[in-house]
Amino acid sequence: MTPRPLLAVERVATHFPVKRGGWLRRRVETLKAVDGVSFAILPGETFGIVGESGSGKSTLARTILRVYRPTAGRIRFDGLDITELDETALGPVRRNMQMVFQDTKSSLNPRLRVEQILDEPLVTHGLPRGRRRVVELLEMVGLGDSHVERYPHQLSGGQRQRIGIARVLALNPRLIVADEPVSALDVSIQAQILNLLKSLQSRLGLTIVLIAHDIGVVGYFCQRVAVMYLGRMVEAGPGRHVTRSPSHPYTQALISAIPKAEPGVRRSRILLTGEIPSPINPPTGCPFHTRCPVKLGAICERERPPRYRTVDGGWAACHALNDRPVVAEAQEE
Amino acid sequence: MLSTPISTASEPLLDVRGLKTWIPTRRGEVRAVDGIDLRVHAGEVIGLVGESGCGKTLAAYSVLGLLPPPARVIAGEIRFRGDDLCRRSAEERRRLRGSAMAMIFQEPLSALNPVFPIGSQVGDILRRHSTLSARQVKVRVLELLDHVGIASPGHVARAYPFQLSGGMRQRVLIAMAISCSPQLLIADEPTTALDATVQAQILDLLQRLVEQAGIAMILISHDLAVVAEMCRRVYVMYAGRIVEHSEVAAVFARPRHPYTSALLRCMPALKQDDSPLETIEGVVPALTEPEPGCRFRPRCRYAVTLCSDQDPAATELGGGRLAACHRATELGLPGTPTAVGADA
Ligand SMILES: Nc1ncnc2c1ncn2[C@@H]1O[C@H](COP(=O)(O)OP(=O)(O)OP(=O)(O)O)[C@@H](O)[C@H]1O
Ligand SMILES: Nc1ncnc2c1ncn2[C@@H]1O[C@H](COP(=O)(O)OP(=O)(O)OP(=O)(O)O)[C@@H](O)[C@H]1O
Numbered sequence: 001m002t003p004r005p006l007l008a009v010e011r012v013a014t015h016f017p018v019k020r021g022g023w024l025r026r027r028v029e030t031l032k033a034v035d036g037v038s039f040a041i042l043p044g045e046t047f048g049i050v051g052e053s054g055s056g057k058s059t060l061a062r063t064i065l066r067v068y069r070p071t072a073g074r075i076r077f078d079g080l081d082i083t084e085l086d087e088t089a090l091g092p093v094r095r096n097m098q099m100v101f102q103d104t105k106s107s108l109n110p111r112l113r114v115e116q117i118l119d120e121p122l123v124t125h126g127l128p129r130g131r132r133r134v135v136e137l138l139e140m141v142g143l144g145d146s147h148v149e150r151y152p153h154q155l156s157g158g159q160r161q162r163i164g165i166a167r168v169l170a171l172n173p174r175l176i177v178a179d180e181p182v183s184a185l186d187v188s189i190q191a192q193i194l195n196l197l198k199s200l201q202s203r204l205g206l207t208i209v210l211i212a213h214d215i216g217v218v219g220y221f222c223q224r225v226a227v228m229y230l231g232r233m234v235e236a237g238p239g240r241h242v243t244r245s246p247s248h249p250y251t252q253a254l255i256s257a258i259p260k261a262e263p264g265v266r267r268s269r270i271l272l273t274g275e276i277p278s279p280i281n282p283p284t285g286c287p288f289h290t291r292c293p294v295k296l297g298a299i300c301e302r303e304r305p306p307r308y309r310t311v312d313g314g315w316a317a318c319h320a321l322n323d324r325p326v327v328a329e330a331q332e333e
Numbered sequence: 334m335l336s337t338p339i340s341t342a343s344e345p346l347l348d349v350r351g352l353k354t355w356i357p358t359r360r361g362e363v364r365a366v367d368g369i370d371l372r373v374h375a376g377e378v379i380g381l382v383g384e385s386g387c388g389k390t391l392a393a394y395s396v397l398g399l400l401p402p403p404a405r406v407i408a409g410e411i412r413f414r415g416d417d418l419c420r421r422s423a424e425e426r427r428r429l430r431g432s433a434m435a436m437i438f439q440e441p442l443s444a445l446n447p448v449f450p451i452g453s454q455v456g457d458i459l460r461r462h463s464t465l466s467a468r469q470v471k472v473r474v475l476e477l478l479d480h481v482g483i484a485s486p487g488h489v490a491r492a493y494p495f496q497l498s499g500g501m502r503q504r505v506l507i508a509m510a511i512s513c514s515p516q517l518l519i520a521d522e523p524t525t526a527l528d529a530t531v532q533a534q535i536l537d538l539l540q541r542l543v544e545q546a547g548i549a550m551i552l553i554s555h556d557l558a559v560v561a562e563m564c565r566r567v568y569v570m571y572a573g574r575i576v577e578h579s580e581v582a583a584v585f586a587r588p589r590h591p592y593t594s595a596l597l598r599c600m601p602a603l604k605q606d607d608s609p610l611e612t613i614e615g616v617v618p619a620l621t622e623p624e625p626g627c628r629f630r631p632r633c634r635y636a637v638t639l640c641s642d643q644d645p646a647a648t649e650l651g652g653g654r655l656a657a658c659h660r661a662t663e664l665g666l667p668g669t670p671t672a673v674g675a676d677a
């Protein structure tokens with residue numbers, strides 16, 4: 001029997017109403033930021049979500065953590081259905097699922113010293129406090145007590161991100177969702193933070209969802225990876241497989257687009273035309289059909305592709321893979 | 334393809350020597366660019382890489398004469414077609430920009446004026462630097478937009494910057510930069526703000542344009558992989574200095590400066606296994622009062638006593654290779670596992 005997932009997301013959609021048009025013909029339209037996403041994460045797993053800007057990664061993260069209430073679908077955390085819980089009922093759940101942000105400048109209060117920043121969550125959740133605990137947390141993220149007195153602006157970007165991680169660790173959460181934790185940092189500092197997250201993950205048995213637009217980062221860090229396009233997942237599977245031998249035409253294009261750092265090698269890229277369509281009027285059928293280099297025809301424009309099996313529990317939602325077994329039918333909500 | 338020696342006999346198009354660009358501040362002079370040498374030959378694409386804040390943009394602004402005060406060039410020569418630009422008047426340099434040299438800026442949105450339509454902004458450059466009639470300008474604007482791969486030039490010419498996506502804006506900026514057929518183009522992080530699939534489109538476009546028109550290009554980036562794909566030679570910058578210069582393939586296979594080596598090995602994309610990434614501990618030093626010795630020393634795992642005492646000069650390593658490290662000839666530094674066929 002497979003163990004119970006720590007997080008199970010079923011056909012989740014998060015739509016936003018947006019106002020469009022001038023003052024005469026104002027109308028409200030629906031922006032489908034996340035549109036029918038399903039996945040499950042086992043305890044101790046590292047799960048990566050990649051996708052280009054606007055594909056819905058951050059919205060999905062906030063929905064998982066119930067910052068947003070999904071428009072449709074169900075979210076279960078350790079078996080408990082949290083889709084409809086109100087703030088009071090969410091309290092104890094919140095402690096166990098925490099978020100690390102990209103922008104450490106605005107996510108850390110500039111008027112508080114490091115000590116106060118780390119003390120705050122302990123107070124909120126009524127946990128044991130004190131200088132020793134603060135120093136212990138700092139040591140976990142590779143900083144020392146010399147940083148206790150500092151304000152965020154007296155720290156480098158990498159150090160601020162370490163504080164952001166320490167603040168999350170203060171609560172001993174079971175799930176950490178890290179939304180682009182390294183994309184604002186220099187490569188040399190990125191490596192420090194990724195190594196830190198990885199060692200914490202194995203030492204503390206954390207479950208981590210890592211969101212990034214850099215497929216190299218996600219492929220290196222995560223056991224399983226899912227690829228998002230226009231609010232939907234188009235492929236998922238073992239990290240190495242998805243990033244080395246992708247099955248979905250979009251993943252293939254995404255990976256071929258990344259410079260491979262092999263000097264003198266002119267690769268043949270799959271050049272996509274145009275850019276991601278608007279999530280306000282997303283294409284019907286397969287969301288990728290407007291840019292897809294292998295589009296089959298009417299079926300891609302009309303029918304949502306089901307999930308076809310790839311390898312090791314992986315799948316890709318593309319009609320061109322229809323010689324393979326179906327894992328799940330297309331998800332229309 | 335990469336086996337020709339770096340040194341080209343002809344005189345370089347751009348020859349920068351000992352350039353220092355400093356910025357006076359209340360806390361002292363920020364030595365943003367602190368004595369760099371850099372050469373570009375006609376029609377050649379070179380890379381300038383380094384972490385945030387190492388002085389890449391200010392070096393580019395120095396060449397173009399676009400330094401925002403109080404930043405100013407305090408020493409060095411910038412020879413363009415043999416002529417030292419530092420001796421030219423502001424007016425002469427303005428005329429040179431847009432006609433002989435052009436730049437694609439790091440922030441595409443702020444490089445465009447929000448209140449004018451795209452067509453008039455592209456047309457402005459043509460009017461300023463050519464003798465075309467109003468009608469000819471209009472025709473040329475549409476040609477240029479078409480040339481940079483914009484599908485409906487007429488529509489885009491009438492649009493305002495905010496109505497365009499990031500990729501489209503970058504195409505417009507490229508159209509503006511090449512509008513007067515420059516000999517030298519400086520592209521400052523032209524794709525950093527873009528998505529991977531759009532970045533691929535823009536890099537392809539740049540490559541096609543410079544090849545077709547024989548434009549020399551300095552591609553500024555913090556991404557070594559982008560440089561590997563586009564450039565034959567690369568300058569690696571650290572804290573205001575050039576620490577290594579070589580053919581790209583050689584740098585990847587056998588870096589000669591510990592900073593370059595570490596930079597190559599901390600990139601997750603190049604990783605073949607799950608072992609921890611190489612890191613560069615510590616942070617880039619403040620550029621106000623550099624400590625004596627090598628600027629990379631506090632972060633360097635190969636540092637010896639000499640490194641704290643003496644600032645290493647750039648050492649010629651044969652075949653045009655340079656590295657500013659006391660131990661450049663003795664260390665066998667690891668490069669990337671993927672680089673093949675390169676010979677240091
Ligand atoms: N609160 C909101 N109200 C309306 N639209 C929103 C809201 N939040 C996000 N969106 C829209 O939803 C879509 C998905 O946005 P989201 O921030 O989730 O993307 P992302 O994948 O995280 O992108 P990035 O890589 O740029 O961070 C975008 O089109 C965005 O403009
Ligand atoms: N007006 C200023 N006053 C003080 N310091 C400045 C000023 N402008 C730039 N600097 C400093 O000069 C250094 C070089 O800046 P520059 O913009 O050239 O870096 P860069 O290599 O282009 O970085 P990035 O990759 O982030 O664009 C930086 O350390 C920066 O902080």
Ligand code: SF4
Pocket residue numbers: 248249250286287288289290292293294295296297300305317318319320
């Ligand atoms: S379903 Fe059709 S349009 Fe979508 S990725 Fe597959 S082939 Fe392309």
Ligand SMILES: [Mg+2]
Pocket residue numbers: 057058059179
């Ligand atoms: Mg986001």
Ligand SMILES: [Mg+2]
Pocket residue numbers: 389390391439521
């Ligand atoms: Mg810059």
